[in-house]
Structures are given as C-alpha cells and as structure tokens.
Amino acid sequence: MRVGFWRSAGLIALRDLRVEIRSGEALTVVFPFAVVASWVAPLATNASPLLLRDLAAPVYWLITLLFGMMVVLRQTAVETRAQRRALALTGLDPAARFAGRSGASGLVLAAVAGTLVIPVIIFYDYRPPSGAWLMALVILLAAAGLAMLGTLAGDVTIGLRARTSLAPLLMAPLAVPLLMGAAQSLESLVAGKSIITWVLVLVIADLGLAAAGVMSARALEEISL
C-alpha cells in the first residue's frame, strides 16, 4: 500500500520529534549553552546599555545560527545506515523524508530561537518590537530555512570522514541570505519600517531550499544507502 507524501512526511517528523524529546539534547544541552553564549558579550565588554541594544539582534541571530546548526546536524548524524536502508525499503518517498526531517528540525529550532529571545531581553536590555506576531513569523521563516539547509548539508556529507566539520562549513555561508533577511527584518521592525522586502528574501530563500531539497532527495538517498 502506498502512503501519501504528507502522511509520510508527518510520520517522519513525529518520529524525529519523539526522538528529540526523549534524548532531550536540545533542551538540556544546546539551549543552556546558547544562553551562556548570549551572556558572553555583555559580560566581557561591560558595554553601555545603548551599545548592547544595538548588538542584541546580530548576536541573537549568530547564536541561533551556531546552536541551530548543532540541533539540525545532530538529527542527521544519529541516523544509522541500517535505519536509512530500512526506511528506503518501506517505499518512502525521499522527498517526504526530507520534508519530515526539515519540519521536525524547524519546529525544534523555532522553539530554541523563540525561547532565546528571553535571555537576550534580560542581558541586552532589548526592547522587542511591538508586532510580536511579525517577529514570530520572521523566527519561523528563518528556522524553516536553517532546518532545510541543515538537513541538506547533513545528507550531502553522509558517510564522509570530515562530516562533523564539513557540514557546518557548508551550511554557514549558505545561511547568509537567511541571516540577513532575519536580522534586517527585526531591525526594520524596531525602527518602525516596512519589513516586506526582508520577509520576501526569507520566503525566496526558503522556497529555493525546499526546491533544492526535494529535487536532490532521490540522488542523496542513493548515495546514503
């Protein structure tokens, strides 16, 4: 019996979320370290409140990128060849697998990024812009893009000895449009300007990554078996 694309993707996403909740790595390891990292700049520079407020958005996105990569790349790293082979033999569409993995990573990443706003408000005396739902939209779009990019980078480097260093190196430069779009959106929100241009940058980057992921899914699966 053939299982539909979205149902398959949902099953894979549920599996990944369940594994993530059980291992608790995002909550007990990645998030605390991200909080500590966000504290480093105010602690080390003893900067003025005004300077800290200016630093808040770039530091926030930098930490989200670095710790987000850990979350996303860990998910592809823990899957064994035997598990990938067994999945392929279920007749699962590799594109659905990509969608499911990215969806689960995106949700975990959005949760980590959303919660990271709290220490940034505390340590940087950051005043979040009034449009909270717009800020949430920006975080969601950025998290979705980073998740798809991480899933792709993880799949491209499967089986390589240098994978742990190569995957982040591959991911970081390609994340520039996402980081630019996200950081500039928040800057524009704070300044009371329109964010439509930067949101469009995020949407286009997400669509490009989704297309790349879906189109390369079959070829990447063949390499990984």
Add this chain to the structure above:
Amino acid sequence: MPIHSKRVSRPPDFQPVSSDLPLVDLVDVSVSLGGAPVLSKCRLTLDPGESLGVAGPNGAGKSTLLGVVATFITPTGGSGTVLGALLAGPRTPAVRSQIGWSGHLPALYPDLTLGENLALAARLTGHPVSRGRKVLTQVGLGAAAGIRAERCSNGMLRRADLARLLIGSPRLVLLDEPDAGLDQDAAAIIDHLITRTTRRDGAVLCVSHDAARLSGWVDRVVEMREGRIV
C-alpha cells in the same frame, strides 16, 4: 554449485509462478570498493518460491552481495535485474517496497520503544498500527512493546528486526546472519519467515558463515570465497 540441498514442503494449494522471470538474476556482477574488488563476476538466479543460502568466511563478500540484491550497492561491472528492475536503473526505487531486509545491525531507533518502532514501520507501509503489535507478539515480544530499544538485549533487537519483515509480505527477503544473537527458540522465527515467503512465490536469500545452520532453512546453499560464488 550447491553444497547442500533440501526439499521444502509446499502447501497443497501451491501453484508454480505464472511468470518464468526470476526474481533475482545477476550476470557477472562485480563490485569494487575503494579500488579493491569485493565481488568478482558473481552469477546468481533466484526463482519464485526458492530460498538460497550463501555461506562463506568473514570478508568473502556475502554482505556486499546482499547489498547489491537489495539495490543498495551499485555494481561496478556486470548486469542484473531484481524483481524485474535493472540494477541501478530508473525503476529500481519502485521495487524496493517489495524487498524485506534484515542486516547485521537491527534497523531500530534506540530512543523509541519496540512498539513505536514497529508502529512506524507499519504506518509507513500502509498497515494499521495493530499490525505492528501483532507481529511483535508473534515473535514473543508482546510484553516488551513498551521498552525502549536502547534498553533491550541484542537478541530482543534481532527478534524485533525480524518482526519488521513480518508486517508486510515482501516478495524478496534478504537476511544477513539472521541467527546472530538469537537463541534456539527464536530460530523458528527465521524458519517461519522463509517458509511464509517461499509459499507465496517469493524468494529468500540468506547469508551466513555457518553452512550447516543455513542448510536447515533454505532449499540450497552455495559457497562464497574471496568475492566469488564457487
């Protein structure tokens, strides 16, 4: 050349396959990994209703042969078909759902319970979750359904991995050292899996270093040495 043959009893309603096409047909298939030959000009045919064992020492190329038949490994030489699809051809992914495979290491997720692992396998293949529970009970693990895979013994994991193959009805079943870590009682699961598959006009390819053990399960056993079927 077979080193052992065994006649398998067929159910009275057994009908020979309508098609003459073999389920697996490898012609002079070779595989090199990192420049080193692992398989050399292997010829292998598996007809519907047939079970074949491949015995040989460690490093003989048995698992690689299984990987080729499972369509995981692309041959570097020769040609062949699996379930009618050319190896490394465009139709290969389409026939994968008819292949059941159990490798050296169980393909279970350590953070999920045995029940959740089997439920996932059942749902992804379009079966109800109850099917996962049923096969888990069938292999004697009904009471262990709520235990996380990471806390199970190797024998329990092997049983659960074999239960995965009982969810559907794969036409081609591939088993790599299936009895490793299993007790005598659990070996009956392998026997059941092989008999069930061959009775339905499927085929089974089973590899092991133990020819005597294989001969108890399959129709015939061939030997493999240094990448060649001898």
